[in-house]
Amino acid sequence: MRRPLLICAVLCLAACSIAGVAQDLRVPASVTAGEEATIPTTGSGKATFYLVGPGVSRKNDVSLGEEIHLQGQDLRNAGDYLALVCSDTCHTGTFYVIAAKPSSLTFLVHPSRVPVGQGDAISGVAFPFDQFKNLVLAPATVTFQLAVGDKPLFSRPVRAQNGVAWFRTASGKSAGLVQVIASLDDVTAKRAVQQVASEPCNLRITGQRIPIGVLVQTEPVHDCAGNVVPDGTIVTFSATEANGKSTVDAPIKQGIARAQMEASGTTVVSAASGVVMGNELRIGGKP
């Protein structure tokens, strides 16, 4: 009756020593990144200690019966660690290093340039990281703010889930630089979004005859919120006279688009930009 048990025990011992899997080592339940830790050992004599983890692969001799000291330097990276103490057999233990407190925010904001008055046009995503660049997964509240100078436009606290917090909001009414701020405790990240005028609104043109044709120009072009449309926005002028029609594209410069067009007879000039049409202008023929 005892012989099979004995055989089993011998086989188990043999299997353990071959595979290197043995009794548990008393390791810490979890360690905060960058902190020191100790692993007690029992017995006497020399053994080899291994620490295998993210970015770490350490091997050194230890004396059994003494504590193994793990330095903060070895435990900077969050993740799973395997500790092995091998003499005749190997004793193992696994533990996790968890991220320390947040010390920076990775903050992605889109877009960098946005027309005013657009719904859900600005979005931001924040990831908290500790000083060792580990993603902090512990619950935390990130506050997102939009401000123009010192004037706050928007503030929203968001609970970070799975190490990420995000927001989305409409762009404001006025063109200009908007500060987008994410803050978590004493950690802050700032980004800038340039709000620009939206599509032109109420395009109005004036014109006059000149020796070589007609000179037409817009009044200062604004969007519907009164912001000056940015330079480079194209205005298309069309001149129609009895013997034909001509078209020219002119970019806005300092709020005004200007064009010279060849025309000798009575000419009707119109302008358009984007989906907006301007007034029609009738200019008499050459005297």
Added chain:
Amino acid sequence: MNPVPGSAIAHLRRALRVVSVSAFISCLALSSYAADSVVQVQLDTKNATPRAVESLTERGILRDYRFAWTSIAQAVELNTADPLEGPFAGEAKRLLRETVVSQQRSGLSRQYVNQSHRLEAVFYAPEGDVIELHDTAEYEIRISDGGKIIHDEHVVMHFVVLMTPGADRWVIRQLQAVPKS
């Protein structure tokens, strides 16, 4: 024309035998690596918010995540950082390179065998520039010291992964093992 001495021919034959035996062993090693390096990956994107994951994006992530783990397995088994060029960026790349350098110093190596990954997309940024995945991975991990296996264990691990789109692929920027919540 000088006659070839008999001892030289014998040398040549021996050398050829050594070369062919080495080539055969290398082939065996490579084929056994290929068999071990099959990485199974499943991806579930139905809970991704706030942006839905397009099927083309899903396929790209699946392909690149599988390739990334094949590269990790190669890097830490053969102790070379070369496979890490491409599938990784930022912190993940730095950490894996550190792992390889540390292993080269200590003479250890790791093997990830029979990998199976169940990925779940939990966050996909509104502009599609970052995705957070949770991976429940199962594999056998073997730690070797100078070629001798000192630890061999089947493990179930949980990883939090951040991937961002690169020019032609998705790259891993953060790969962090976490305790099961």
